[in-house]
Amino acid sequence: MTTLITHPMPVLAAGLALGSRFIPPRLLIAGMLAACLPDLDVVAFKLGIAYADAFGHRGFSHSLLFAAIIGLIGAISHKALGCGPVKAALWLFLxxxxxxxxxxxxxxxxxxxxxxxxxxxxxxxxxxPIEVSPIGLSRFLSDRGWQVLLSEARWVWLPSLTLAAGGIAIRRGLESRHK
Structure with missing residues (x-):
């Protein structure tokens, strides 16, 4: 798995690139939380559910069905998210x-x-290309954890930063043309 620090990064980057007129702040925050939600399945380890089980790590909560359920919840909650139901569903699904x-x-x-x-x-x-993160804080606070963060910086954070900066620059350029 990638770390919980990294999972919301692409969502944040896309939201910043698109801008708050397209992705309202509450929808952006909900998307960032939704990007972390599948890893709640680590609780399965404490419940004695095996990693390879359908309800183990990277099982049901990592499925497209689970993403669709979260999207449906977004559609139902669209008013609280400050947008229409289709946008909420699609954003939270993605x-x-x-x-x-x-x-x-x-x-x-x-x-x-x-x-x-x-x-x-x-x-x-x-x-x-992304180094898999060890599960558990004590394992993460090691040289291995540092290697994971460097890998995520290279393969996720840097591209996310590029996407956000590029989107913001394009939007600003378009806005200045219309003034």
């Missing part, structure tokens, strides 16, 4: 699914159960 996409880019673990409940098969993307 934000939640981004979590699984990042995990599928890591070089460890069992992969992501994208198609659960139709298939329990776990998937990785063909390219997986």
């Amino acid at each position: 934000a939640t699914a981004s979590h699984s996409a990042l995990d599928a880019l890591t070089n460890g673990g069992l992969g992501v159960a994208w198609f659960w409940p139709w298939s329990e098969r776990r998937h990785f993307l063909p390219w997986h």
